Amino acid sequence: GAHAAIVESLSNGGFKLCQFTGSTAASERHDSIRDFQSSMVANASQPAQAKVFVVTVKTGSVGITLTAATRCYLFEPSFDPATELQATGRIRRLGQTKGVMIKRFVFRDSLDECIYKLHNAVRAGQIKLVDGVIPPE
Known part of the structure; x- marks a missing residue:
């Protein structure tokens, strides 16, 4: 899926990669988070690598x-905009001392675009979700 393709591309690009999926053991998840949160240290022979954390919205929210x-x-929208808000809240938390940028990729004429429009309708109050679904009328 998209997660594996992103991991492969970033690995080939020379980034220091931290990641987990839904099937990753809890101890490995904690190790990845701890590694990502630790300071980037450069030694005399090599500059510090940029760190990237790859996780799905659902798993990392x-x-x-x-x-x-x-x-x-x-990269992949969640049907429920609250899940995306939770996911972006992982970096916009108490202890964040830097500015944060959130970027959403939406492909034209795709399911992603339909979900993005749904999110806008939910935010505008035109549609209400109950437990992440549109209730029957």
Whole structure:
């Protein structure tokens, strides 16, 4: 899926990669988060690598702190805009000392675009979601 393709592309680009998926053991998740949150240190022979944390919106939307991040790129939309808000809140938390940029990628004429329009309608109060779904009328 998209997660694997992003991980492969970033790995080939020379980034220091931290990541987990829904199937990653809790101890490995904690190790990835701790590694990402630790300071980037350069030694005399090599400059510090930029760190990137890759996680799906659903898997990374609760229970983690990623305040070492200053940018969040959303590649796959969640049907419920509250889930995306929770996910971006992982870097916009108490302890964040830098400016944060959130970037959402939406492909024209795709399901992503339909979901983006749904999010706008929910924010405008035109549609109400109950437990992440549109209730029957």
